[in-house]
Amino acid sequence: MTDTYAPRLFARAEDIRATGEAMLARTLPKEAWTHEAHLATCLWLLVERPDIRVDRDIGDLIRRYNEAVGGVNDATQGYHESITRAFVAGVRFYLVRTGETELLAAVNGLLGAPEGQRDWPLRFYSRDKLFSAEARLGFVEPDLGALPRI
Known part of the structure; x- marks a missing residue:
């Protein structure tokens, strides 16, 4: 597992929505596409954007964003399918486990929860x-234990 870190929490729900919208529009600065931004965007998509089918669309959304900010998606860098799928499962599990419905509280709670830790996929x-x-x-399916299924 990795070292513990203090997550950068969001001050307002509007900041979460703006991060998600900027990622979708491919205008979010590359340096703003942090671990916290990834998780906030995922949670926001799941709870406030029913028009986006996260399981089907998240890979293409992230790959297109990466390319728009000069990134490369290949076997060694850029989009990572299994990590993304693990965190989508974790975000869903967190939402069901906590029952949190308010966006700011949900995102900031997730960032401090086990499912929001950078090394969470290494549990599986x-x-x-x-x-x-x-x-x-x-x-690829995990080799240490099954991801939570909702």
């Missing part, structure tokens, strides 16, 4: 499997 994957090219390019 060995490091070698999670950081393989295969896991980056496509979803």
Whole structure:
């Protein structure tokens, strides 16, 4: 597991929505696409954007965003399918587990919860499997334990 860190919390729900909208519009500055922004955007998409089918669309949304800010999506960098799927499962699990419905409280709570920790996927994957090219390019099932299913 990685070292513990203090997450950067959001001050207002409007900041979460603005981050999500800017990511979708591909105008979010690259340096603003932090771990916290990834999770906030995922949670926001799940609870406030029923027009977006997260399981179907999240990969393309992130890949297009990465490319728009000069990133590359390949076997060694950029979008990581298995990590993304693990965190989507974690965000859903967190929402069901806590029952939190207010956006700001939900996002900030997630950032301090086990499901919001940077190393959360390593509870289910060995490091070698999670950081393989295969896991980056496509979803691979965890080898240490099943992801939570909702």
